[in-house]
Amino acid sequence: MMLSDFTFDEFVLFAKKMGLPAFRGEQFFDAVYSGKTLEDVSNLPKALKDIIEPYYPKYKITQKLVSKDGTQKFIVEFYDGNIVECVLMKYKYGFTACLSTQVGCRMGCKFCASSLNGLARNLSAGEILGQAILINKEIGGSRKERKLTNIVLMGSGEPLDNYDNVLKFIKLISSSRGFNISERNISLSTCGLVDKIEKLKEENLNITLSISLHATTDEKRAEIMPIANRYKIQGIIKACKDYYEVTGRKIYFEYTLIKGVNDRDEDFQNLARLLKGFLCHVNVIILNEVKERNLQGTSRLFAENFVEKLKKQGISATIRRTMGEDIEGACGQLRNKILKNNKKFNLKK
Ligand code: SAH
Secondary structure, three states, X not given: OOHHHOOHHHHHHHXXXXXXXXXXXXXXXXXXXHOOOHHHOOOOOHHHHHHHHHHOOOOEEEEEEEOOOOOEEEEEEOOOOOEEEEEEEEEOOEEXXXXXXXXXXXXXXXXXXXXOXXXXXXXXXXXXXXXXXXXXXXXXXXXXXXXXEEEEEOOOOOHHHHHHHHHHHHHHHHOOOOOOXXXXXXXXXXXXXXXXXXXXXXXXOOOEEEEEOOOOOHHHHHHHOHHHHOOOHHHHHHHHHHHHHHHOOOEEEEEEEEOOOOOOHHHHHHHHHHHOOOOEEEEEEEOOOOOOOOOOEOOHHHHHHHHHHHHHOOOEEEEOOOOOHHHOOOOOOOOOHHHHHOOOOOOOO
């Protein structure tokens, strides 16, 4: 465990175990949340830095790309040389960070870059938090003056395939002692691991659940998402309804339009039928092209039409604005390609 995996109370306990007064624990906490390297932390004596060095997080930003729309993509490297990508988007209401939950992904969706190399490993809660800490620092924030306002768990990885660490991350980042980001400002996107949705429901969190649906029949879904062989659409919808019953949180469905695959008239009709009468919102995404994947996005006009037709059926829907496409920072474009040249990379299963 690294210090970034600790709750505030655990920091204080850690200090105590080291024979130090509680206020040192608080200083360590501030140091970690500042996103500074231990070297750059100025209010700790060298002797104390030596004590905490083995526990101090080693993650760092190794590269930053800026899109012409202002979106920024960061390459974050961890202690073992594994890297993930995360994205910062500026909106009118604040800054949203799109964080990765795994190095790579094992879900194997046919349109997504994140699973091109399979799953390398899970990220710990502290490593997911670390991305937020580093991004907050990049935009001039600290713990006390946090600039980051929203979190979306929509980077590489399947959050519910790394359930315990993701849940712990949500607790850490929403803790009033930490960044104090309200659960309402956190979205978790999943390809639909039904048993984990049922489990998450029991936590009764105020986070927003997004479901990557992308198809309206199990056969069609299985063509593009292998997970559909395990979990059926009806089961997903039922789990979503249960989730809504318990938490009162509106469910978001993501529907990425792929030309000739899931954008036909019958797809829209099935979708309208599936969701009718359920308080939810559909985020229509036009496929962002991934060069290794031989799929094309639907035209903008077609997508607008799709949304209009859904609305006519009484289903709330919008097209999600694509951001950061020129730096491969848009939905489904996050990957770990830099690892191909990284000798330290080790594909642990
Ligand atoms: N594994 C989670 C988190 C990823 S979120 C999930 O499946 O939901 C990223 C979102 O972008 C998901 O809805 C995903 O299906 C979608 N996506 C993946 N590849 C895409 C692409 N090439 N173009 C547009 N959206 C894509």
